[in-house]
Amino acid sequence: MEKPKMIYLNPLAVRIWHWIHAIGITTLCITGAQIRFPEYINLFGSYRAAVLVHDYTGIFVCIDWLLWFSYYVFIDKSLIKLYVPTLDDLKTGVIRQMLFYGFNYFRGKPNPHHPTPDNKFNPMQKGAYLMIMTALVPIVLLSGLLLLLITQKWMIALGGVKIVVGIHFLLACSFAAFLFVHMYLATLGHTFWAHIITMITGWEEEVEEH
Amino acid sequence: MLAHEPVGSIGEEERKRMVLKVKFLIICIFGFVMLMAGIGINSSSAMETDDCLGCHGDSSIIDEGGERLYIDGAQFAGTKHAEDGCGSCHFVTDDHPDDGIRPGKESCDTCHEDTIDELSKGLHAGNAECTDCHNPHAAKGLKPPGESCGMCHEDAVEEYLKSPHAEKAACSDCHSPHTVKSHLSISGFEKNRRCATCHDNVGHSEWLLRSRLHMQATTCISCHTDSKGIVIAMYIEKRDGVRPDKEGEIDLATYEDLMQLVGDGGVQSLIDTNGDGSITMAELKDFNKNSKYQDVGLWGVLSTETASHSYGIFEDRRDCSFCHAAGPKAMQTCYVAFPNQDGTYSRVAVEEGAVLDPLFATPDFYMVGSTRNDILSILGLLIIAGGLGAASLHGTFRFLTRKNRRKH
Numbered sequence: 001m002e003k004p005k006m007i008y009l010n011p012l013a014v015r016i017w018h019w020i021h022a023i024g025i026t027t028l029c030i031t032g033a034q035i036r037f038p039e040y041i042n043l044f045g046s047y048r049a050a051v052l053v054h055d056y057t058g059i060f061v062c063i064d065w066l067l068w069f070s071y072y073v074f075i076d077k078s079l080i081k082l083y084v085p086t087l088d089d090l091k092t093g094v095i096r097q098m099l100f101y102g103f104n105y106f107r108g109k110p111n112p113h114h115p116t117p118d119n120k121f122n123p124m125q126k127g128a129y130l131m132i133m134t135a136l137v138p139i140v141l142l143s144g145l146l147l148l149l150i151t152q153k154w155m156i157a158l159g160g161v162k163i164v165v166g167i168h169f170l171l172a173c174s175f176a177a178f179l180f181v182h183m184y185l186a187t188l189g190h191t192f193w194a195h196i197i198t199m200i201t202g203w204e205e206e207v208e209e210h
Numbered sequence: 211m212l213a214h215e216p217v218g219s220i221g222e223e224e225r226k227r228m229v230l231k232v233k234f235l236i237i238c239i240f241g242f243v244m245l246m247a248g249i250g251i252n253s254s255s256a257m258e259t260d261d262c263l264g265c266h267g268d269s270s271i272i273d274e275g276g277e278r279l280y281i282d283g284a285q286f287a288g289t290k291h292a293e294d295g296c297g298s299c300h301f302v303t304d305d306h307p308d309d310g311i312r313p314g315k316e317s318c319d320t321c322h323e324d325t326i327d328e329l330s331k332g333l334h335a336g337n338a339e340c341t342d343c344h345n346p347h348a349a350k351g352l353k354p355p356g357e358s359c360g361m362c363h364e365d366a367v368e369e370y371l372k373s374p375h376a377e378k379a380a381c382s383d384c385h386s387p388h389t390v391k392s393h394l395s396i397s398g399f400e401k402n403r404r405c406a407t408c409h410d411n412v413g414h415s416e417w418l419l420r421s422r423l424h425m426q427a428t429t430c431i432s433c434h435t436d437s438k439g440i441v442i443a444m445y446i447e448k449r450d451g452v453r454p455d456k457e458g459e460i461d462l463a464t465y466e467d468l469m470q471l472v473g474d475g476g477v478q479s480l481i482d483t484n485g486d487g488s489i490t491m492a493e494l495k496d497f498n499k500n501s502k503y504q505d506v507g508l509w510g511v512l513s514t515e516t517a518s519h520s521y522g523i524f525e526d527r528r529d530c531s532f533c534h535a536a537g538p539k540a541m542q543t544c545y546v547a548f549p550n551q552d553g554t555y556s557r558v559a560v561e562e563g564a565v566l567d568p569l570f571a572t573p574d575f576y577m578v579g580s581t582r583n584d585i586l587s588i589l590g591l592l593i594i595a596g597g598l599g600a601a602s603l604h605g606t607f608r609f610l611t612r613k614n615r616r617k618h
């Protein structure tokens with residue numbers, strides 16, 4: 001039997017920050033839910049414990065995001081190449097990928113995108129990850145830091161603590177929604193576990209299309 | 211020599227007459243002084259304090275004329291009044307008590323004019339006499355709480371005496387009876403300052419998260435008494451572009467500061483623009499969005515409607531969810547406290563739900579968990595449901611079409 005062709009898609013650093021992010025954002029979503037709805041959710045024993053875990057995890061994810069950003073911008077220098085959609089992606093790639101997820105996947109058609117180390121993400125992933133990692137994550141982390149430090153001067157400049165809280169909460173809900181979609185899409189590889197194993201080992205099996 | 215004799219004899223007589231005149235004058239002056247002294251004694255005290263205590267310091271006088279006549283000499287000796295003596299306040303004649311005249315009594319304001327003036331501006335004015343609280347014959351001039359404050363504030367004193375705080379502080383250590391104001395007319399910060407007189411290094415930082423923020427936004431009695439009726443009191447703070455939080459104090463705008471902003475309309479017209487004695491959400495939002503008022507803002511403080519004297523440490527307050535899990539319904543009552551010219555505050559009620567408004571009604575007051583906005587919560591839950599729903603829907607079609615993928 002012929003060995004499947006394997007490609008090294010995710011270097012160790014990428015996998016580490018991915019899983020730290022995954023655990024961090026999940027923890028932030030759960031603790032955040034308890035902080036906002038303590039009458040209904042109590043997974044961390046006490047309110048104080050939930051706030052403490054939320055605070056420290058938030059700081060940890062901030063550092064992790066900075067490492068991610070530094071890695072892609074200064075070390076790997078691949079942020080633009082990997083995350084910014086090309087003109088072709090915008091013209092046809094996005095629609096093709098949407099058609100696949102929404103229609104062709106159910107018909108058993110192959111995925112139009114074949115990941116390579118230089119082109120890991122499909123056009124939809126590029127757009128989503130670019131927005132999430134360079135805009136939404138920094139905003140939710142920054143708003144969280146402001147709420148942690150309660151720097152009144154900044155709060156007033158931004159229109160008040162409630163605006164900061166509102167932005168923080170709605171973005172957190174968006175991340176919770178993203179987590180569900182992301183986890184589901186992670187099972188859409190050629191096998192249920194294919195993409196998940198790739199994010200653990202770094203290697204992905206290249207599927208031959210017939 | 212002859213020429214000198216008459217002169218010498220005249221001089222001698224004149225000298226004798228002068229001596230006589232001087233002697234007479236001295237006697238007159240002495241007599242006048244004695245007369246005046248006698249009048250003075252009659253009008254203040256013909257007796258020394260010891261003479262008075264000779265009778266009034268003997269408890270048997272109680273049987274003759276009642277308890278009011280008895281003076282505990284030892285207690286009186288410890289008072290400031292003892293230095294002045296009985297005669298400084300009571301007028302008796304030399305014949306007292308046989309003269310049948312009821313002795314006169316000096317008014318407190320003869321000496322304590324400033325204090326009486328202070329008292330006239332406080333809540334006790336017209337409600338209490340000096341001697342209701344003070345016994346001028348007792349040490350330190352103050353009656354025990356049960357006989358002074360407790361005469362009117364019986365329930366409060368009874369409640370207070372049961373608390374551990376009673377062992378450490380008397381009523382007057384926290385309340386100045388001469389300047390006493392009603393609970394609702396002084397700011398939450400003023401109340402906290404009273405506590406800080408003794409509890410000056412209490413930060414709670416060893417267990418309370420964001421402890422300084424909590425100290426700025428909560429009255430001590432909200433947690434350390436079982437006072438009822440938790441409400442949000444909004445005070446107008448000065449911002450002036452710089453947050454005055456270096457000392458941990460909120461810089462409240464004074465009556466004069468606000469009058470400069472509003473002119474003749476009165477300080478309440480700053481927010482209560484239609485002057486109907488209540489503040490609507492629309493008025494509150496207009497104030498917060500008005501660039502003319504950018505140097506002032508509303509700072510909310512968790513306060514209580516009543517002031518209980520059951521001071522202590524309540525363990526359930528260490529559970530953050532005591533305040534932070536009450537849910538939106540508990541945070542419906544809110545007031546704006548406007549400063550008055552005399553330093554007190556007048557509260558104006560705000561339309562229900564102000565602190566729950568998502569944005570502009572109280573943009574700077576947010577109690578996580580308990581002042582969450584329902585619409586925002588529903589919107590957030592819809593976003594999450596959207597993600598979960600999309601994955602579930604796709605998964606359902608995926609399951610239903612699994613045979614199509616097996617072909618490939």
